[in-house]
Structures are given as C-alpha cells and as structure tokens.
Amino acid sequence: MIEIKNISQAYGQFKVLKDVDLTIQDNKITALIGANGAGKSTLLGVIARLLEPSRGEVYLDGVDMREIKSQEIAKKIAILKQTNQLNIRITIRDLVSFGRFPHCKGHLKKADLDKIEESLSYMDVKDIEHKYLDELSGGQRQRAYIAMILAQDTKYIFLDEPLNNLDMRYAVEMMTILQRLVKELGKTIVVVMHDINFAAAFSDHIIAMKDGQIIHEGDINYMMDKAKLDHVFDHDFCIAGVNGRKVCIYYNHDSEVQIEEAI
Amino acid sequence: MKKNRKIFIIAGILVVIAILLYIFLWMLTTKQPLKLNDPVRNAILQKNITRILVRNSTQVLAMVVSAVLIATTSLVFQTLTNNRILTPSLIGFDAIFVTIQTFIIFIFSSTSILFYNPYVNFITATLLMIIITLFMYRLILRKNRNNIIFLLLVGMVLSTLARSSANFLQTIMDPAEFDSLIIRTQVSITQMNLNVIWIATPLMIFIIFALFREIKNYDVMALGESQAVGLGVNYNQKMNLSLIYIAIAMSISTALIGPISFLGLIAVNAARELLKTYKHLPLFILSSMIAVIFLVIGQVIVAETGYLTSVTVLISLIGGAYMIYLVLKENKI
Numbered sequence: 001m002i003e004i005k006n007i008s009q010a011y012g013q014f015k016v017l018k019d020v021d022l023t024i025q026d027n028k029i030t031a032l033i034g035a036n037g038a039g040k041s042t043l044l045g046v047i048a049r050l051l052e053p054s055r056g057e058v059y060l061d062g063v064d065m066r067e068i069k070s071q072e073i074a075k076k077i078a079i080l081k082q083t084n085q086l087n088i089r090i091t092i093r094d095l096v097s098f099g100r101f102p103h104c105k106g107h108l109k110k111a112d113l114d115k116i117e118e119s120l121s122y123m124d125v126k127d128i129e130h131k132y133l134d135e136l137s138g139g140q141r142q143r144a145y146i147a148m149i150l151a152q153d154t155k156y157i158f159l160d161e162p163l164n165n166l167d168m169r170y171a172v173e174m175m176t177i178l179q180r181l182v183k184e185l186g187k188t189i190v191v192v193m194h195d196i197n198f199a200a201a202f203s204d205h206i207i208a209m210k211d212g213q214i215i216h217e218g219d220i221n222y223m224m225d226k227a228k229l230d231h232v233f234d235h236d237f238c239i240a241g242v243n244g245r246k247v248c249i250y251y252n253h254d255s256e257v258q259i260e261e262a263i
Numbered sequence: 264m265k266k267n268r269k270i271f272i273i274a275g276i277l278v279v280i281a282i283l284l285y286i287f288l289w290m291l292t293t294k295q296p297l298k299l300n301d302p303v304r305n306a307i308l309q310k311n312i313t314r315i316l317v318r319n320s321t322q323v324l325a326m327v328v329s330a331v332l333i334a335t336t337s338l339v340f341q342t343l344t345n346n347r348i349l350t351p352s353l354i355g356f357d358a359i360f361v362t363i364q365t366f367i368i369f370i371f372s373s374t375s376i377l378f379y380n381p382y383v384n385f386i387t388a389t390l391l392m393i394i395i396t397l398f399m400y401r402l403i404l405r406k407n408r409n410n411i412i413f414l415l416l417v418g419m420v421l422s423t424l425a426r427s428s429a430n431f432l433q434t435i436m437d438p439a440e441f442d443s444l445i446i447r448t449q450v451s452i453t454q455m456n457l458n459v460i461w462i463a464t465p466l467m468i469f470i471i472f473a474l475f476r477e478i479k480n481y482d483v484m485a486l487g488e489s490q491a492v493g494l495g496v497n498y499n500q501k502m503n504l505s506l507i508y509i510a511i512a513m514s515i516s517t518a519l520i521g522p523i524s525f526l527g528l529i530a531v532n533a534a535r536e537l538l539k540t541y542k543h544l545p546l547f548i549l550s551s552m553i554a555v556i557f558l559v560i561g562q563v564i565v566a567e568t569g570y571l572t573s574v575t576v577l578i579s580l581i582g583g584a585y586m587i588y589l590v591l592k593e594n595k596i
Contacts, residue, residue, distance in 0.1 A: 045489075048493065049492070050489050050492050050493065069495075070492070070495050070496065070497045071495035071497075072495075073495065074493065074494050074495025075495070077493075078493060079489070079493045080493075081489045081490070081493075086486065086487070087345060087346065087347065088485050088486070088541035089539070089541065090541055094541075098482075098483060098486065098490075098494060099494070101479075101483050101494045101495065101496075102494055102495035105479055106478075106479030106480075106482065106483070107479070152494070
C-alpha cells in the first residue's frame with residue numbers, strides 16, 4: 001500500500017502541490033485527472049521518488065520511502081513518464097531488458113531472460129523484438145515501454161499520460177491491457193489522464209486535482225457528476241448516459257438537450 | 264558481432280603501430296640516417312639511445328593517458344548531459360584549468376609550494392577543478408540539458424572568459440612570475456609537461472577502473488534521468504561521482520598535453536558510428552583507441568613534416584568540421 005502524507009512541492013515561489021494526503025488502493029486502476037498545471041504529473045513524480053517533495057512523506061508498505069534504497073524501490077514501483085525522448089538507438093528487446101536492471105544490475109540470468117520473454121509476449125511485441133524504437137508506430141512504442149515496465153515486475157505501476165499520441169483504437173487497447181494487468185497479474189496502477197471518458201470507462205477510482213490539491217475522489221459513479229467536474233475543470237460539462245455508462249460531453253452546449261433526448 | 268571484432272582488431276593494430284612509430288621513427292628519418300659502422304656517431308648514439316627511448320616512451324605514455332581519459336570521460340559526459348555533441352573541453356573545462364593555474368600563481372606567487380612543487384600544484388588545481396565542475400553542473404548543465412546550442416554558446420563564452428581573465432592577470436603580473444607561469448600553462452603536445460606523469464598514470468588507471476565498474480549504470484543512465492531513477496539507479500550520487508572523475512581527467516590531460524578541444528568529440532562519435540551501439544563497454548574501448556590513434560599518429564605526421572603546424576590544429580580542423588556536421592544533423596536545420 002502507498003500512503004502519501006502532507007506532500008508539498010514548489011518550483012521556486014510557485015506551489016505545485018499543497019499538503020496532499022492520499023492513499024492508493026491496491027489492485028485497482030486509479031485515474032488522476034485535472035486541468036493542465038493542476039499538479040498531476042508532479043504528484044506522480046513525487047510518489048515514484050523522481051522528485052524530492054519540499055515537505056511530507058510517502059510510505060511504501062508502511063515504510064518511509066526515503067529510508068528504502070533506490071534499487072529496492074525499483075523492484076516495487078515502476079514509472080513511465082510522458083516524454084520518452086531517447087537519443088540512443090535501441091531495439092525493443094534491449095529496452096525491455098533494461099526493465100530487469102533493478103533485479104540483476106545488468107547481468108541477465110536465466111530468470112531475467114524468462115521474464116523478458118514473458119513480457120515481450122504479453123505485450124505482443126515478441127515478433128518485432130529486434131526492431132529499433134524509432135522504426136515503430138506510436139502504439140507499438142508505447143507497448144514496448146509497457147513491456148519494459150512489466151519486465152521490471154513491480155506491484156505498482158505509474159503511468160504519466162500513456163494515451164498521448166495514441167489514436168482511439170490504440171488508446172482503448174492500452175487501457176484494456178492495463179485492466180488485464182490488474183485482473184490477471186494483481187498490479188496496482190495509477191494513470192494520469194486527460195480524457196475523462198477514458199478514465200470513467202476503464203478505471204476503478206478517480207482522483208481529481210485542482211491547483212495542487214485533491215478536491216474530489218471516489219468511484220466512477222460518484223465522480224461522473226456535473227457539479228464536481230465543472231468545479232475541477234472550470235468548464236461547463238454535460239453528463240449523458242450511453243449504454244448504461246455515464247459519458248461526459250465537453251463541447252457544443254446547445255446540443256445538450258438533443259443528446260439527452262437521443263438516449 | 265563479427266564485424267565489431269574486426270574493427271577492434273584493426274584499431275588495436277593501429278594503436279600499436281602508432282606507438283611504435285612515435286618511439287622509433289626518429290631512427291629512420293633523422294637528417295643523417297644512422298650508419299651502424301660510423302664509429303663516432305655510434306658512440307654518441309650508444310650513450311644516448313636509452314635516454315631518447317625513455318623520453319619518447321614517456322611522451323607516448325602521456326599521450327595515451329590523456330587520450331584515453333579524454334575519450335572515456337567525454338563519453339560519460341555525453342551520457343550525463345544526454346547529448347552527443349558536448350564534451351568537457353567544448354564546455355570550456357580545459358580553459359578553466361589553465362585559469363586556475365594563473366590564479367594560483369597570482370595569489371600565492373611562484374615561490375609558493377602550491378606552485379613550484381608540481382605534485383602539490385597539480386592536486387590543488389585538480390581540487391579546484393572538481394569544485395568548479397560540480398558547481399557548473401548544478402548551475403548550467405542540468406537545467407539546459409536539452410539545449411545544445413545554448414550550452415555550446417555557454418562553453419564558448421566560458422572558455423573565452425577564462426582565457427581572457429588569465430591573459431589579464433598575466434599582463435599585470437611580475438615578469439619573473441610570468442616566466443614560471445608560462446612553463447605550466449603553455450603546455451601543449453609539443454611541449455609536454457612530464458613532471459606529473461607519475462601521479463597522472465596511476466590516477467588514470469584508477470579512473471578507468473572506476474568508470475568500468477559503473478558501466479551498466481551508464482547504460483541505464485543513457486535512457487535519461489527519470490527512466491534511470493525509475494530503474495533504481497542512484498542518479499545523483501552516480502552523477503556527482505562521474506563529474507569528479509571527469510574533472511580529474513580534464514586536469515590530468517590538460518596538465519600533461521594542454522588543451523585539445525575536439526579529440527573527445529571525434530573519438531566518441533567515430534566509435535558510435537562504427538559500432539552502432541549504445542552500450543558503454545565497447546564504446547569506451549573503441550573511443551579510447553581512436554583517440555590514441557588520432558593523437559599519436561597526428562603527432563608523428565606533424566613531427567615528420569618538421570612541425571609546420573601542431574597536431575592540436577589538425578585535430579581542431581577535423582573536429583570542428585565534424586562538429587558543425589553533427590550540430591546541423593542533430594537539430595535538423
């Protein structure tokens with residue numbers, strides 16, 4: 001279990017996070033939503049110890065993360081940032097092999113190789129494992145990175161906008177894979193997202209941030225509410241029901257009535 | 264893999280040839296070729312041959328030590344700063360070393376132990392170098408890592424600033440002091456400062472050993488800082504340590520053979536082109552070999568043509584052109 005207590009973070013004078021308290025629920029997909037600059041990515045970075053918080057603690061299974069060695073944390077928490085600009089040319093297989101680094105320090109053993117094979121197959125990139133990353137489509141590249149995270153074999157997976165640059169089909173595919181990871185492998189996943197509908201369709205729990213604070217938190221039904229979403233994004237939303245799910249419409253207000261009628 | 268082995272074998276042979284050429288070439292090319300039956304010359308030769316061989320070997324050792332350090336630390340520096348154009352000397356580190364020397368003599372005078380004892384002087388200058396390097400990384404490099412053009416500009420300004428301030432101090436310095444300073448700071452490949460070779464060589468072995476131990480970590484760090492931290496690399500600690508090695512390496516090579524701006528750039532990128540890999544182990548080895556080949560063979564050529572120009576100029580010519588090509592390519596202008 002990961003608990004976040006009183007986390008604050010500032011870039012110079014600007015406070016990005018203000019006394020954030022949060023408990024991440026195990027075996028669930030948690031979506032982190034909020035307007036640009038709300039502090040989502042920063043919060044994710046702090047939880048995954050990429051950023052040092054200016055105040056507060058993060059507890060991993062009850063232990064303060066600062067007291068755990070970086071290598072040990074890497075066996076429990078994996079993080080993928082949104083910018084994966086690489087200036088090295090590397091094959092999928094080599095990239096995925098890096099996922100084993102926390103376990104083997106770069107000296108791959110039988111168990112590591114097995115895990116790499118397993119991850120490549122699981123993410124369906126086995127047949128293109130020798131292709132270079134810059135030869136891949138956005139969807140394939142994202143899958144390759146997730147395969148690396150899988151090879152890292154951690155309980156917790158943090159993803160910063162994994163749906164960026166993916167078209168709808170790949171985005172759905174990605175989220176389906178994440179659901180499978182939770183169901184089949186018992187992972188706990190936290191995803192920063194922009195598309196509320198994706199969050200509503202695929203996650204179990206939604207956390208909404210605004211101005212460096214968590215302002216609403218709850219399950220899908222609770223969160224897909226006009227008043228709350230309007231507050232989070234300062235925008236005029238319209239919540240509709242499609243196929244028994246709540247869907248959020250965020251453009252073209254005049255057509256509100258028609259949509260509801262259509263249902 | 265097979266192709267790579269061939270590359271390594273050829274490079275190895277070239278290194279050996281280069282070193283042998285440097286040590287023995289004078290025998291074949293002196294204006295009056297050796298005649299073994301000439302009794303007068305033979306006597307002189309017998310007396311001096313060991314001395315000449317020892318001198319040439321020491322010089323070649325100094326070049327090898329410097330070349331290897333320049334190549335390996337340039338590679339590490341590029342991994343730390345996440346680009347393949349910058350090297351420590353392009354950022355102006357070697358100019359800073361020269362300036363430090365000038366400051367030492369200006370403040371403490373040439374009679375101070377900090378100056379006249381080559382070992383104490385070297386260690387003091389190196390320590391200052393380490394501090395400045397760490398400081399510079401915090402201040403400039405880390406924040407602007409992705410802005411290569413800006414960093415190159417900073418490097419240019421910094422080395423000019425360092426050189427000019429050194430020049431200024433030299434101008435207002437006591438002429439006698441200036442004389443002794445010249446010996447330390449006007450070091451170049453044709454006027455090597457071999458005083459510190461016996462402290463430089465073990466230090467080099469230590470640094471190379473330390474860098475090789477971190478090789479797997481450097482491979483991961485090439486993925487970028489956040490990725491590396493995510494994979495459990497203690498990034499800050501590794502980075503500080505690496506910067507200290509880089510500072511020491513720059514001090515050694517600048518103290519031994521003076522500033523050579525583009526050697527690291529050529530060696531590292533040539534190795535990258537040849538091997539087409541991101542792995543540090545083969546890159547370390549090949550780039551070191553290439554640096555040695557360039558430096559030593561270049562020096563042999565320069566010596567054979569009667570020192571019409573210096574090898575530094577030759578390397579700058581090739582390296583400068585190559586850098587322009589790289590900058591244009593990387594930024595896709």
